[in-house]
Amino acid sequence: MPLTNRRLFTNEFNQLLLSEPDSPPIVVIPVRAFALSEPERLIALVDTQGHERAFIADLADLAADDAALIRHTLTERELVPEILRIDKVLSFSTPSQWRVTTNRGASELTLKSEDDIRRFHDGLLITDTHGLPYRIPTLSTLDRHSRRLLARFL
Amino acid sequence: MPHPISPPVLAEISLDLTTELAFCRHRLVLTAQHLRLESSESSPTVLAEWPLAAGDTLIFSDHAGVGTLALVDAHQRKAHWRFTMKHRAQAEKLIERFAARATPSPAATPAPVAPVEHWLDDSPDTASTLTLLRLWRFARPYRNRLLLGFFLTLAATAATLVPPYLTMPLMDDVLIPFQNGQDIDPWIVGKYLGGLLAAALVAWGLGWARTYVLARVSERIGVDIRTTTYNHLLGLSLDYFGSKRTGDLMARIGAETDRINLFLSLHLLDFATDVLMIVMTAIILFSINPWLALVTLIPLPIIAWMIHLVRDRLRTGFERADRVWAQVTNILSDTIPGIRVVKAFSQEAREAERFTAANRQSLHINDRVNRVWSLFGPTVTALTEFGLLIVWAFGIWQVSQGSITVGVLTAFLAYISRFYSRMDSMSRIVAVTQKTAAGTKRIFDILDHEAGVPDPLQPESPANRPAALRLEQVDFRHGNRHILNNITLSIPQGAMIGLVGHSGSGKTTLVNLIARFYDVSAGKILFDGTDIRQFRVADYRQQIGLVLQEPFLFFGTIAENIAYGKPEATREEIIRAARAAHAHEFILRLPQGYDSLVGERGQALSGGERQRISIARALLIDPKILILDEATASVDTETEQEIQQALDYLVQGRTTIAIAHRLSTLRQADLLVVLDQGQIVETGEHHELLARQGHYYRLYQAQIKLNEAGSQAPAPEEPTHAAD
Numbered sequence A: 001m002p003l004t005n006r007r008l009f010t011n012e013f014n015q016l017l018l019s020e021p022d023s024p025p026i027v028v029i030p031v032r033a034f035a036l037s038e039p040e041r042l043i044a045l046v047d048t049q050g051h052e053r054a055f056i057a058d059l060a061d062l063a064a065d066d067a068a069l070i071r072h073t074l075t076e077r078e079l080v081p082e083i084l085r086i087d088k089v090l091s092f093s094t095p096s097q098w099r100v101t102t103n104r105g106a107s108e109l110t111l112k113s114e115d116d117i118r119r120f121h122d123g124l125l126i127t128d129t130h131g132l133p134y135r136i137p138t139l140s141t142l143d144r145h146s147r148r149l150l151a152r153f154l
Numbered sequence B: 001m002p003h004p005i006s007p008p009v010l011a012e013i014s015l016d017l018t019t020e021l022a023f024c025r026h027r028l029v030l031t032a033q034h035l036r037l038e039s040s041e042s043s044p045t046v047l048a049e050w051p052l053a054a055g056d057t058l059i060f061s062d063h064a065g066v067g068t069l070a071l072v073d074a075h076q077r078k079a080h081w082r083f084t085m086k087h088r089a090q091a092e093k094l095i096e097r098f099a100a101r102a103t104p105s106p107a108a109t110p111a112p113v114a115p116v117e118h119w120l121d122d123s124p125d126t127a128s129t130l131t132l133l134r135l136w137r138f139a140r141p142y143r144n145r146l147l148l149g150f151f152l153t154l155a156a157t158a159a160t161l162v163p164p165y166l167t168m169p170l171m172d173d174v175l176i177p178f179q180n181g182q183d184i185d186p187w188i189v190g191k192y193l194g195g196l197l198a199a200a201l202v203a204w205g206l207g208w209a210r211t212y213v214l215a216r217v218s219e220r221i222g223v224d225i226r227t228t229t230y231n232h233l234l235g236l237s238l239d240y241f242g243s244k245r246t247g248d249l250m251a252r253i254g255a256e257t258d259r260i261n262l263f264l265s266l267h268l269l270d271f272a273t274d275v276l277m278i279v280m281t282a283i284i285l286f287s288i289n290p291w292l293a294l295v296t297l298i299p300l301p302i303i304a305w306m307i308h309l310v311r312d313r314l315r316t317g318f319e320r321a322d323r324v325w326a327q328v329t330n331i332l333s334d335t336i337p338g339i340r341v342v343k344a345f346s347q348e349a350r351e352a353e354r355f356t357a358a359n360r361q362s363l364h365i366n367d368r369v370n371r372v373w374s375l376f377g378p379t380v381t382a383l384t385e386f387g388l389l390i391v392w393a394f395g396i397w398q399v400s401q402g403s404i405t406v407g408v409l410t411a412f413l414a415y416i417s418r419f420y421s422r423m424d425s426m427s428r429i430v431a432v433t434q435k436t437a438a439g440t441k442r443i444f445d446i447l448d449h450e451a452g453v454p455d456p457l458q459p460e461s462p463a464n465r466p467a468a469l470r471l472e473q474v475d476f477r478h479g480n481r482h483i484l485n486n487i488t489l490s491i492p493q494g495a496m497i498g499l500v501g502h503s504g505s506g507k508t509t510l511v512n513l514i515a516r517f518y519d520v521s522a523g524k525i526l527f528d529g530t531d532i533r534q535f536r537v538a539d540y541r542q543q544i545g546l547v548l549q550e551p552f553l554f555f556g557t558i559a560e561n562i563a564y565g566k567p568e569a570t571r572e573e574i575i576r577a578a579r580a581a582h583a584h585e586f587i588l589r590l591p592q593g594y595d596s597l598v599g600e601r602g603q604a605l606s607g608g609e610r611q612r613i614s615i616a617r618a619l620l621i622d623p624k625i626l627i628l629d630e631a632t633a634s635v636d637t638e639t640e641q642e643i644q645q646a647l648d649y650l651v652q653g654r655t656t657i658a659i660a661h662r663l664s665t666l667r668q669a670d671l672l673v674v675l676d677q678g679q680i681v682e683t684g685e686h687h688e689l690l691a692r693q694g695h696y697y698r699l700y701q702a703q704i705k706l707n708e709a710g711s712q713a714p715a716p717e718e719p720t721h722a723a724d
């Protein structure tokens, strides 16, 4: 289900709409099929019921403003802060509270168990108790202090 | 009964039971004219004899491990004999020969008699220390490094023996002359002290090198043992896994290999060092003063004898302790996966009690072992002290006699205290060796187990051949139980077969045979006319997609789970398979889509969702044969319909064998096969079977009643569309 000659636009509620050939446009939400491993490709547009309405193999194939709209909606919907530095870890046994500096500002997260730290490629994905994912794109970009703290949990 | 010339023996069977089911050692011999019961000595006495008539037949039956052969004619049972089922093969041969006796074809008569099985059972196998020698198989690749390690050990030990030697001249040439009024020569002192320092440094360096080299080697050996055992384990048949408990296997591969590793890197190394030290010390002592050396070494054989004495008791004790330990872990691996059941029936207290009981048992056994063990160490220490006492006494006497110098005595005492202090740690090797031998045995138990479904020597390839299956007179026995009986069935390429029958009728077993999880006991299964045993198991299984009632997801991402059978699949392929399995949309709803973690510790998915993932997994490998074993049994009707759509798509163009409880889900089947007690009782198409009013009809009626009770009554007149 590629977009072909359907168009994307936003309405007054800042919702993303997909035009249909012979019915009124529908509200769609872009969803990354491979949220971690392939963020720029394989994006599904699902309606509010969760049914897939369109599938985009690659954002690069879209018209520039369509792609921009989707990117915009995605960034508005998704929060995956990148951890730049781990400032303090309150305890080394889980559940453990971490004070971190992210690209979205300082934050505090609670790690429920070591299992919530997930490796992918050379980075990590840390999910806090409430399900918010934090990302560390590459371990080597962290400073020594953060790495040493992190090593206690890996 | 006198027997001048015995006629040729056609077959014989060891009868280890009397007709009253007492154990005995008899043998039943078949000749052309007789069945003869005789004792099983080398010159047997004949106990009874039955002449054979034309209408006689032999009938074999078995129940709970006891086999019975009965000689019957048209009117009566003339005789019968009992035996345990370990002689079943002989019984079958006997029956075969018995049937052939009337028509003595030239081949039948002179056929060699199978040798009667040995009466002795396998000798009881306690883990002998010799088991450890089998570890050589794993050590071989590292033999050069081991040799290096050995020489380093030798050198390091020698270096540690230098200091006591130097105390001798220090005492005799420096200290004693000083006491007698001479000056201390700083040069000589410097020389000896320098020697002491150098020896210490060399010993330190060599000690470090040998520990490093040998620890590295043993770590590698440990890894090799672990991976080899695991790889071998994966190759074993489902039977093996069925007969072993998960916790036990996990303990073997995890803890036992670690124990072996520790033994090699630490205890064996220490022990070797100790032995070297004792030998070298003994040599040095004898070279200094043979008499004193002899006295010094007297306690040694006593200790060795003690070690030997305690050895046996400890060994059995440690083996028991090990088994109890496996029980403890087994309880864990039972209850933790089954925690929902435990909680649902609120049996936490009971499980806690079970665990406590196992631990109590472990405690009890360990207490008993430790009673012996605890006595052992202090006794060795005490003997050490006695040894020192003897040396002091004898040494002082010798010094007073002027036959040795004070320096010699000091050197002896220095050596001996080192030496005896090692005896203490050496005694520990007994226990550790026993434990490791027990562990090694448990590892080799796995390694010695042959793969259940062996690969042929010259395999054929099943690829690019039509997936037509044919079962010819397939029998399957499990132990002594007949599970499948004389199954003959043809499944043309692309056809769909529905297997129905009561639970326990052998449906799963039949598909397990087709998937070659087990091999048939008799008969054969043909794939495009070739016995499936002619293919390599892995090649053949690649043709098969399996969807089970309880879908199993591994810990990993959804994408990895879908691509389990084809790891190189592209993301697009994965999505396509998931779409076809109606899994795509619910996957998109998960926080990281296809990158979400599932399986134990992962995202919780419902039964229907897991099932659709497992269907996608089967779809992705694009199998020629599809096996659905109650794929929709554990989900609700609505989900079932979704899964059914996915399955309908999956079935297209593939040879399919579907097992389903809800008969309505088999409406697409070309042929329905009804199994009952391991036999095919009916085959045919839905309407045909209904018209026959047999097994299928009754199963079907029962289900309609159930459905009516469940309010969604389908019209009984047109039952085919019940699920539409």
Ligand SMILES: Nc1ncnc2c1ncn2[C@@H]1O[C@H](COP(=O)(O)OP(=O)(O)O)[C@@H](O)[C@H]1O
Pocket (backbone or CB within 6 Å): B242, B478, B481, B483, B501, B502, B503, B504, B505, B506, B507, B508, B509, B510
């Ligand atoms: N590993 C096993 N050991 C002993 N008996 C077994 C084993 N597996 C299955 N059986 C027996 O084989 C019979 C058929 O089982 P199964 O094929 O699972 O039945 P179905 O799938 O039709 O419900 C049952 O009586 C069952 O007890």
Ligand SMILES: [Mg+2]
Pocket (backbone or CB within 6 Å): B507, B508, B509
């Ligand atoms: Mg079954």
